[in-house]
Amino acid sequence: MSMQRQTRFRIGGMDCASCASKIDTAVRGMPGVDDVSVSVTAGTMTVSHDETSDLDAIGKKVRRLGYSVSPAQAKQPGTHTDQHTHGTCCGGDHDHDANSGRHDHDREGEGDAPVVEGLHGHDHTPMDGPWWKSPKGRLTILSGAALVAAYLVGLVLPAIEIWAFAAAMLVGLVPIARRAVMAALAGTPFSIEMLMTIAAVGALIINATEEAAMVVFLFLVGELLEGVAAGKARQSIRSLSELVPKKALLEDEQGTTREVPAETLSIGSIIIARPGDRISADGIILSGESAIDEAPVTGESVPVSKAKGDAVFAGTVNGDAVLRIEVTAAAEDNTIARVVRLVEEAQEKKAPTERFIDRFSRYYTPGVVAAAALVAILPPLLLGASWNEWVYKGLAILLIGCPCALVISTPAAIAASLSAGARRGLLIKGGSVLETLGKLTAIALDKTGTLTEGKPKVTDIVSYGRSETEVLRLAAAVEAGSSHPLALAILKKAEVDKLDLPRSSDNKALGGKGVSATVEGSEIFFGSRKSASERGDISDAHKQEIEALHADGKTVSVLLVDGQIVGLIALRDEPRADAEDGLKALELADIRTVMLTGDNALTANAIGVRLGIEVRADLLPADKSRIVGELQAEGHMVGKVGDGINDAPALAAANVGIAMGGGTDVALETADAAILHGRVGDIAALIALSKKTMRNIHQNITIALGLKAVFLVTTIAGITGLWPAILADTGATVLVTMNALRLLR
Template structure:
């Protein structure tokens, strides 16, 4: 009835008009009926820069309104909106994952009864069949039972797993249990998110083109206009000015123009910083500058144009750049026999530019269900797949993958859904995690070989009369000590990638 009331999001019916203030999280899937604002879609689509939306455009539940007041008509009830679909996809994926049965558990079902039966036969059959002495063969039967005691065998796996999990945790590699540790060693394909995983997750200034000014002067004037703004592109300009130690003079009469840019005065000079289209309305841009802007756009960069006193003063290009170790980290994965692929909700142009620089195949503009579908397709082709991501939009694919890995600093949903987490956010840590898994599996195989090998040797020597009960006790205890000591070696593990780097 024309009034505004706050209600629970789950009570919103289709057709209801909601008021979304700047900084509010959009409560339901809908369409804008009034207003024009930049929407931060990173939590749902992975777009690294807020997307401009106007009347008639669709918006998703869980995204954030950054600029102005919007009126949004609800198009999907809470049970059917984007977040609900993500939750449903995650639940379905987790239910379909079969639990891993460890080799030792299966082996012990046969091994333990077998040893008991063998000990009984050794103690009873020779006296009954061949007339052997009861005391001698009962003694040997007891020795065989002692030799067959599975202490070393049982401890061989959990000791190695505990040591490996501890070694990983000390280096920021959190792995949720032995089954995950085991699965990591067998992966041969890895699907990586772009924003916040392969890249830093926030734009940085990559290029400054000055026109009749110095680059420092262009950056100084732009930073003056952006002071106090929380927009990601504004923060990129301010961070660049701080890093380059460029003076930032005070701006007067500064104000934002929705969807266009920001204007104000610096040192008495009228300035405007905004999109190329909005800048073109205030001053004619030469063909050379238009060509530079087009080239930057082709590289997936966002461009802001500075106009000073009704004349072009400079161009600033920004992009969410790859992490410093992304190239080396991907190379380490390939060296380990793991083929990487990029899955991102970001636009095709930006995704293609980043992927080209990293030498990756890419799937762009993907919704959560699309990422999950690609993971399923890789699995259907016979691949063991790990999925790496940090957002809500990655959760269904993280749950569907053989191993889901969350990047440090990611959303709670991603961290909860994933099987493992890389706390330091280094791409190189992914290869280190695979390396740790394979080292742990190798250690487990060594322990099993030692435990079973000693048992076989002393089993034979006891039956033929070479060894007795005391050597059997020493062999059993010695094997337990050996496998424990071997497992403890994993505590000293250091990733090869980190050793080379530092």
């Protein structure tokens, strides 16, 4: 029995599902190949094969199609124990033992080988630079210039107008036709390139050279846009690794430090993270106590307090103290590297979806050719009918069967829909995404920055012996100048209330405990309950009130004046104004909703109860991706909505990934769609737009095929001839275009 193996390749130049389909078909039929998985966005191909398979021949086959190929066998994850003790967020009573906010507020309960170029004349090389500098961009510009030149020639010399447009058409058609031939030789005879070639040549035969030249140019523009989008998506995946610093401060056995490349760090090395530094490796804190901003990895809405023995992740940001860290994972296996792998693997698992017209053309185009040939030949041969009459009818049927109307029907509707969506702040990355949106039956939503604003707000001010205004005034005075998210929320509240803040002196940041200062002659402390208990008397009644706020998912800070408790301030990241209505709209559409968050269960459940949504909390990026897979295993078509890097694997694993406005570039680029205005209600709007577009497309296909069917019958009956046959195609094209433009409204 032969042993099965998997080999992974980087494929350069894939820009659509049609590309993936051609590669899949070509490689799947090769000796020894058992299965092929191609990802357009990741630019990869994984081949399952036995030892008899010739990998060089596989590479050569793909290069013959015009794509670049290089080996990209992913390194297997290391065997070290994952130390991720995922902290909680934003809930809690300000006790800094568990997890923390940055600066002084410790918040309890807070939780490859060289690329070989492809065929000459058929460029599929990656579009890393400006689009106009790429071979594909230059070809599109040249085709457009030739089209304009043909129009000018037609105005000056009408007698040669037809030849001018024919020449303009050939500028773009020659490489398209070459691609069609190579795809046919590789097992895909009726690719979209072949369809376009037949359409253009058919238009040329009937002397509609102007139409032929325009169709070829628009096809090249569409391919160029697809190439730009695919290149940006791949770049966004590569940019994930840029979150990890290139340099690290390595401590040697003598205790001295030196700067080394982060990729050279080995397990067991000791590194130093200074305040404000990005941590250069996954590790365990050996000494020091600081607030760590884990938002890039876990989505924590508030920085988490870490001390000796706690795990830290590569790419997270150290807060306000020096940390000594023992490295627990090599660079190629740190948290960010795993996120990159998760994104690529999830995208690779997506089955390539062929364009509708490409699939249909496999049967439609050869069927039309066969029908026309039979009409032209059989009656004269079998019935002694006039050759001239039936050849004429055969030619008419070929014109009726010209796929121009079908070619334009789907992309016209999609283009109009994408434009209409963009005007409303709904960005959709292609027709296949637009189609899938309407089929979703479950939506998984991130909490922080998606269902909530992503910024904590003051929710409660509790005073003891002083007014609430005085409690806020003193707390804001102590926090003045801090950039901590919770401090900013308190200062914002003081600004909204137009409070005059007194001057503070002797300000001290007490790592993992709180802040202190002298204000108006009194010693003020503002921080966690635990630290406040060490400085003053916190009664059982006070503790019960703190716990009640904590149970509601709120972060609580205690204010002491000269050792006496005078107030509490509670904060929480509150839901977006339209979150509840947006979720109800999804419920009315019979779509299941679930919250996936890195925050702690208390905080998440408090928001979940308020919004009426199922909650899954304390999740790492891999957990979110896994839950998306579980929903899919239950038979759901799953959409994932998020705004952070930590959402990238789940966004990629979902049938449709949706990035919220204000999210990270990585989320926006990894996702299939984006909601720029950040409204939860726009998720339902995306789905509604998809359903409306699909109805329009079905109408267009009915119009295109219906007219052809009518003229097919009348032509065979001798009622209509060649010119009406031309109108059957051009008229259908006009009608489907006008119908598609209705979507712009």
